[in-house]
Amino acid sequence: FxxxxxxxxxxxxxxxxxxxxxxxxxxxxxxxxxxxxxxxxxxxxxxxxxxxDKGIDMDYVVGFRRPMFTNENREGLKEKLKQFKQSLSNHHAIENVGFADALPGGEGSDISSTTGEVQIPGKTNIMEGTTYMQWCDEGYFAAAGIRLLAGRNFDSKISTDTSAIIVNESFLKRLGVQDINSVINENIQYGDDEEGHKYRLIGVMKDYNRTSLKSKVEPTATFYHTYASNSVIRLNKSNYREGITHLEKTFEGYFPNTPLSYSFLDERFSALFxxxxxxxxxxxxxxxxxxxxxxxxxxxxxxxxxxxxxxxxxxxxxxxxxxxxxxxxxxxxxxxxxxxxxxxxxxxxxxxxxxxxxxxxxxxxxxxxxxxxxxxxxxxxxxxxxxxxxxxxxxxxxxxxxxxx
Structure with missing residues (x-):
């Protein structure tokens, strides 16, 4: 200017x-x-x-990490975890107790995965892609509010369930399976090792969002593990504070040298946003x-x-x-x-x-x-x-x- x-x-x-x-x-x-x-x-x-709707009922559900196994304490800790779980299950303010290696509401990297080939021999073609893998016990699905659509849950009394597998809907959709009931009790094969990587499919769980909604529900396979690294507890909503108090006292009684750090699953999901x-x-x-x-x-x-x-x-x-x-x-x-x-x-x-x-x-x-x-x-x-x-x-x-x- x-x-x-x-x-x-x-x-x-x-x-x-x-x-x-x-x-x-x-x-x-x-x-x-x-x-x-x-x-x-x-x-x-x-x-x-x-x-x-994330496909999972997270109300009044808490998750926390259990004490870690070492070579010296493995057998003794397993017995304590068994008693700990029983003590929690017997309390009137606690409805279900389960163990899983990855808690819902975590980051995408919290869970294991494999990119190997997968198929149901005689039923589907070989498919490639990432499959997420999780380990849990028979109490996890009820505690976390995950619904089974077909088949049955894991059962600790059935010895063959150590090689059983439960998958979600997305897993079968990727394989092109239309009728989920038609593949119950069929074998799922990973890679080309016909003997070493076959698991018997005993159940199909409803898809649920494990992490942020930025990602679609991943094809997930769940395997049986008695005491996975995290515990999930469903509390009775009418007296959940009593359940929390009992959890704190019981955890301190069985594992006095391990700090208890628990979180509500709905709060974990909220933190993702x-x-x-x-x-x-x-x-x-x-x-x-x-x-x-x-x-x-x-x-x-x-x-x-x-x-x-x-x-x-x-x-x-x-x-x-x-x-x-x-x-x-x-x-x-x-x-x-x-x-x-x-x-x-x-x-x-x-x-x-x-x-x-x-x-x-x-x-x-x-x-x-x-x-x-x-x-x-x-x-x-x-x-x-x-x-x-x-x-x-x-x-x-x-x-x-x-x-x-």
Missing amino acids: RTVVVLKGKFRSSAKGTILRKGLVIVQFTVSLTLLVATFVINQQVKYMQSV QEDRQFGQVIATFSALAVIVASLGLFGLSAFMAINRAKEVGIRKVLGASIPQILIIFYREFVLLIGLSSLIGIPLVYYGMDGWLNNYAYRVDFPWVFVVIALLVVAASALLTVGYQTIRVAVKNPSQALRYE
Whole structure:
């Protein structure tokens, strides 16, 4: 800009000055609209992830790590774990007790996996892909609220169950099995070793989300293990505090040298979404600041316009214009700016937030209603700000603006 033009005050009424002012207003409206819609979308996705059926009943279920085996304490610890489990099972506030190597609500790396070939000989073709593997005892499914759709659970009284396997729906879907009952008691073979990697399929469990909803339910095979590394306990919801107290006292009695650190499974799942919640809070804060800054900018701009057009308003009032008519004249320009901001901001926020939602295997549809709400919020803040300044000028006596003409 030419300094002399700016210092003389001519720039503000020039074409460049007008374009600059309007351009900045459009940028402010666009940023405000984009951040508001992003806030709504993130909150909607987080609420959906917290409320969606994960295929597992986690209410009043706690999980904790048992003492670790060593070469010296293995047999003695197994006997203690047996007594510990029995003591918990006998208490009226505890419904089920089980052991598993990976607790639901953990990270994706908490569970073992294999990428070897798998098939049901005579029933399916050989399939490749990642299969997740878990070990648990007969009490785990009831304790964790995992439902069996076909077959039966593990049974410690059946010696052959050490080579039995229970898989989820996704496991059989990948193999192309339509009727899950048709493969019960069939052998599942890993790799090409026909003798060493066959397991008898005794049950099929319902798919459930083990970790964040960013991932689909993984094909999972579960094997029998008497005392896996973690314990899962289902508490009676009417007196669960008694169950927790009994757990703490019993654990301390059997394992005095091992600290007990337990967590509720629903809290573990909630923690998985903490990063998304924090992201939403940051965006919400910036959207609020953007709306405030845009409103402050409009406040100054509308005051500037009102002063510059004070004589015009006075003349219009003398000629019979009403305050609503004067408001419409001022609003017309800002409505156009909001419209231009919408044309820029809506495509930006759609492609940006739809891409963000695509990071989740389970997601909400892009909520267009929130675009409308954000537009209304931005428009209302703009029109209220402009209206305040315009009315201040419009209610004045026309003589005050025209006395020096």
